[in-house]
Amino acid sequence: MPIDDTQAGSRPETPETACEVAAPGSPAGVKEAEDRRPQEHDLADAAAKGGVGEVAGAQAAVVRDAEAHTSGADAPPDGPAQLATHHANGLVDQTSYMPVKQILVVMLSMQLAVLLSFLEQTIVSTALPTISAAFDDGRSSAFVPAMYLLTSTALQPVWGRLSDIFGRKYTLLACMSIFIIGSLGCAVAQTMLQLIVLRGLQGAGGGGLLTLVLIIVSDIISLKDRGKWQGVTEATILVGNAIGPLVGGAIAQHTTWRWVFWLNLPGGGLAILVMAFFLPLKAVKGDVKQKLRQIDYGGALLTCFATVLVILPLNWGGTSFDWVSGPVLGCLLSGVVLFGVFILYEWKVAKIPVVPPFIFKNVTVSAIFFTTFINGACILTQVYYLPQYLQVARGYSPTKSGALIIPQLATTTIFVFFSGQLVSRVGEYKPSICVGYAIWAVGLGLLSTLDEKSSIGKIIGFQLVNGAGQGQTLQTSLVAAQAAVARSEISVVTSVRNFMRSLGGTVFLVIAAAILNNTLRSQLTSHGFDSSTISTVIDDPASIWTSTSAFSAAEKTQIILGYVQGFHTLFHVLCGVVGLDFIVAVLFIKRHSLSRGDEEALKQRGKEWVSHRKEKKRAKHGGDAVDQAEKGEKATQE
Template identity: 45%
Template sequence: MTAPAEGHINDGPSAPSPVDAAAALSSSPTNSSTQPPSIPSQIDMEPRSSHDTRIDYDGQPSPRSDPRPLDQTQSHESRSSHDSHHDDHHGTTVAPTPDSRTEAKVKLSDQTNYLPRKQVILVFAGLSCALFIALLDQTIVSTALPTITRAFGAGADASWLSTSYLLTSTAVCPLYGRFSDIFGRKVCMVFSLSLFLVGSILCSAAQSMTQLIVFRAIAGVGGGGIITLVMVIVSDVVSLRERGTYQGVLGMVVAISNSGGPLVGGALASANWRLCFIIAIPIIVLALVAVILLLPLKKVEGSVRSKLAKIDYLGVALVLAGTVLMLLGLNWGGQTFPWTDARVLGTLISGGVLYLVFAYVEAKVVPLPLVPMRLFRNRTVASVLVQTACSGGIFYLLLFFVPQYTQVVKGFSGILAGVCLIPLMALQAVTSTAAGILVSKTGRYKAFIVGGFAIFSVGVGLLALLDVDTPTGEVIGFLILAGFGAGGTLQTTLVAAQNAVDRKDLAVVTSTRNFTRLFGGVLALAASYTILNNSVRNHLRGVDESVIRQVISDPTSIRTGPFSAQLREELLAAYVAAFRNVFYFGLAMILVAFLLTLFFLEELPLDKADDKQRKEEGKQWIEERKSKKQARKQGHDVEAAPAAAGRGEK
C-alpha cells in the first residue's frame, strides 16, 4: 500500500497511480531451486575434447556414457571437489541454441555452497532482516506522504516520492541476477545494503522534496538488489528439497512488512516523518554486519578487469531505458495525461521498441546476456513468468481496490481500510509457510499451485459480487479465501521454474521473475484504473461532467461532497459496478494462471543426485575455513611471542 497519486484518495492505501502502487508488489519473495554450475571465471574460446566431462555454460554435457553426476571423482589435490560440476537439468535440456552457444564462451564460477543447519540459520536471520527493512521501506511512506508534503509544501511532486523508488528498484531488477553471477553474491549484497543505507541516511536528512525524491531513488537501487539477492543466496546455501521451509519464513517476513509498513509509517509520521527513514538505519546496519561476518559464500575467481569485461553493457542500457519509459507511460496514462496523449504514447511505444531491441541483443549479440532468451523456450519457465505477471496483477487489485471500495462505499478511513487487508496478508503468510514445508516434505509442488490458483479464483470471483450493502465481514471472508489461495502459489511457482533449469540459471531466473511480477502488476493496475474510470463514466452518462470529474479525481467526495441523496446513491451504484468490473478483470487473470499451470507446468523431481555430496562438501568447506583461520591465528601468536620476549629483555 503505497502513496496515492495526487488528486486521488490521500488518507489511506487506496487509489495510487500504477507506478506509485508497485512498491508493494516487488515485496513478494522469490525463491530459487537450482544453482549455476562451477566453471572458471574467464573467457575460454578453446574447443573441448569430445571426452571432456565438464559442463559448458550452455548446460550441455560433453559426450559421456556414464549417467552419474559429472566430476564426482575429480581429485581434491587438483582442485576442491566442492567446485565440481553437476548437471541437474532433469532431462529437460534441449539442443544448443544461438544464444546458448554464445554463452558457452563465457565461464562463471559455481557459487553453490550448501551449509550446515546452524550456519544456515545464522545467515538466514541476517538476510531476513535485510529483506524486512527493504520491503517495509516500500510501503512505509504511504501513510506518511501527507505529512511529508505539508512539511515541504510540495504537494504537486508528492507522487514522485513513491515513483522514484519504484522506477529504480524495478529497472535494476534484471541486472542483479547476472551481476551476482559475475561479481559474487556477497559482494553484490554488501553493495546493495550499503547503497540502501546511504539512501536512507540521506532521506532522513533531506531538506527539500527534490532531495528526498532523489535520495529515495538511490535507496531504490539498493532495495531492488536486496529483494532479489536474498532469494538467490538462500538458494545457494540450502538444497532445493529443504528450501521450502526457509522460503515460507520469508513469505511471513513479506506479509508482516507489507501490512505493517503503512501502520508503522502513520505512527512515526505523527511524531516526525524523518523517523520513517531513520528506523531503517539500525536494522540495515545489523543486516550488513550479519552478511559480512556470517555469510561465508565462495569468492568468484578472476580479476576486476575480467569481470567488468563480462558485463552486457548494451543490454543494461536497453533494459534500464525501456523500463523507465514504460513505467513513466503507465504512471502517466489515465492519471496525469489521457492515454491518447503524445507523451503517454511516446514513452510506451519507445519503451516497447527498446524491449524488442533488448530481446534481439540478448539472443544474438552479447556473449553473456542479462536475460538469456532461451529461458522463454522452456514451457515451465515461460508459463510461470506469465502466471507471475497475472498473480502480481491481482495482488495489486486486492491491495489497492479493496481498500478503495471500503473507503468509497463503506466510508472507512484510510487507516481502517488498510487494517482490512491484514487478514489477507496473514492468511497468505500462513499458507505460504505451510505450502513451503509441505513441498519440502513431499517433494511435490504442482498440486499446491493448481489448488492455490483454484481457491484464489474463487475468492476473487466472490469479490466481483460485492454490492453497496455487502457486510464488511463477508468482504474480509472473501479476502481470507483469496489469501489462502495466493499463499499456495507465492513460493511454489518459483520452485517449479527454478527446478526446470540448470543451476547456472538460478540468479537470472530469480531476477527475471521478480521483474515480471512487479512489471506485470504495474501493467494490470494501469488497465484496472482505466476499467474503473470508464465504467464510472458509462454508468453516469446523464450526470453533469463536472461532477464526474470530481468523483473520479477524489472518490471519497461522494460521501463528503454537496450532493443530493439521490445523486449520492447513483454515484455509489456506479462505483460499485465499476469495482465489480475490475474484479472480473482480476478473475480473468487468475483463470489464465490456473489454466497455464494445469496444462503447461511440468513437475520434476526436487531431489538432486549430488545433493548429499554437496552438503558434505559444504561441511568440509566450513571446516577448512575454520582450520585456516586457526592456523593464521596460531602463526600470528608464534610471531608475536619472540617480539614480546625481545621487548621484555630490553
C-alpha cells in the same frame, strides 16, 4: 513419472536420469574430475592469451566433447555440457549448501533487508498527502511511489547477472548500501524533484535485495528443501507490503514524514553489519578488470531503458498527459521497440547475456514467467484497493482499513509455509500451484461481491479464502522454475521471475486505476454529477467522509454506489486473470524431479567447508594469542 519439457535447459525425463554427478572422492568422481582437467586447462590457456576468438574456440571444443558424452533429452541439467559453457564464460558455481544452524543465521540477516525493501513499496501511500502538502506539489507526488517501483523493477535482471560475476555477498552488500544512501537522500530532500530522483536511487538498491536473497537461498539450500525456506522470504514480502501503509500513516500522523526514510538507516545498517560478518558465502576470485569485461553493458542499458519507457508513460497517462498524447504513445512505442532490440542483442551479440534467450524455450519456465506476472498484478492491486474499498465504501480510517486486511496476510503466510513443507515432503509442486490458483480465483470472486453493506464477518471470511489460495502459488512457482533448469541458470531464472512479478504489479496498478475510475466516472455521469466534482472524487474518493460539507447525503450515497460498482468490476477482472493462471498452470507447468544426484555430496561438502572456516578462525585467534604472549614475554624481559 515426471514429464520433460524436451527443451533446452529442461530437467531430465525421469528421476533415474536426473543429474547424477559423482560424489567427490568416489572412483566415478575421480574419473570425472580427470576428464575435465584437460578441458579446463585448454580454456585457461585460451583466456590467458586474451583472444576472444581463442576462448570461443576452446569453449566450443569443450562443449562438443561434453555433448559427445551427454546429448539429447537425457542430458542432465548440471551435466558436462552445461558446466563447460558455464566455466568457459568465466562464471563460477557458487553453490554452497549449509547446515541448518548456518542457514538460520544467513536467513535472519537477509530477511531484514527484504522487509525494508518491500516496506518502502507501500509505506509512502498513506504518507503521500503529508509529503505533497510539505512541498506544496500534489501533481508530482504520484511519482514518489512510482519512481521506486520503476527503478527496482528495471534493474532486477541486471543484479542477478552481476552476482554471477562479482559474487552474491558483495553484490548484496552493494544493493543494501545503495538502498541506504537513497533513503538518506530522501530523508533530507528539500524539493519534490530531489525526493523523486532519490526515490529512484533507493529503488535501484531495493530492487536487487529480493533477487539476491532468493538466489542466495538457492545457493545454500538443496532444491527439495528450498520451498520451506523460500516461504520465509515470501512471508516477509507480504508483511512488508501489508504493514507499509500502517507504518506510513502512523508516521505521517504522529511525527514528520521524513521518518518514513530515516527508519531505514538503523535497520539497513544492522543488516549490512550482520551480512558482512555472518554471511559465509564463497567469494568469486579473479581479476577485477576481467570481471568488468564480462558485464553485458548493452543488455543492461537496453533492459533498463525499455522498462522505463514502458512504465513511465503508464504513470503519465490521465494525470500529466492524456492517454492519446504524443509523450505517452511515443514512450510506449519506443519501449516496445527497445524490448525487441534487447532480445536481438541478447540473442546475437552478448557473450554473457543479462537474460539468455534460450531460457524462454523451456515451457515450464515461460509458463512460470507468465503466471508470476499475473501474481504480481493481483497481489499489489489487492494491497492498494482492498484498504481503499474499506475507506470509501465503509468510511473506515486508514489505520482500521489496514488492520482489516491482516487476516488475508496471516492466511497467506500460513499457506506459504504449509505449501513449502508439503512440497519438501512429497517432492511435488504442481498440485499445490494448480489448487492454489483455483482457490485464489474463488476468493477473488467472493471479494467481488462485497458492497457498502457487507458485514465484517464476510469481509474477513472472504479474505481467508483468498489468502489460502494465494499463499500456495508464491514460493511453489519459484521452486518449479528452478527445478526446470540447470543449477548454472538458476540466478538468471530467479531474477527474471522477480522482474516479471514487479512488472506485473507496476503495470496492472495503472490498469486497475483505469478500470475503477472509468466505472466510477460513468456511474457519476449518469447521475448528473459535473466534471469538476467527478475529478475531485476520483482524485480522493475518501474525501466524501472527510469533507462532510462538500456533498449532500444523497450525493454521498451515489458516490459510494459508483465506487462499489468500480470495485466489483476490478475484482471480476482479477478473478478472470487468476483463472487464466490456473489454465496455464495445468497445461504448461511440467513436473520435474526435486532430487538431484549430487546434492548429498554438496551438503557434505558444505558442512566440511563451514568446519574448515571455523578451524581457520580458531587457528588465527590462537596464533594471535601466541603472538600477544610472545610480545608480553619480550616486554617483561626488557
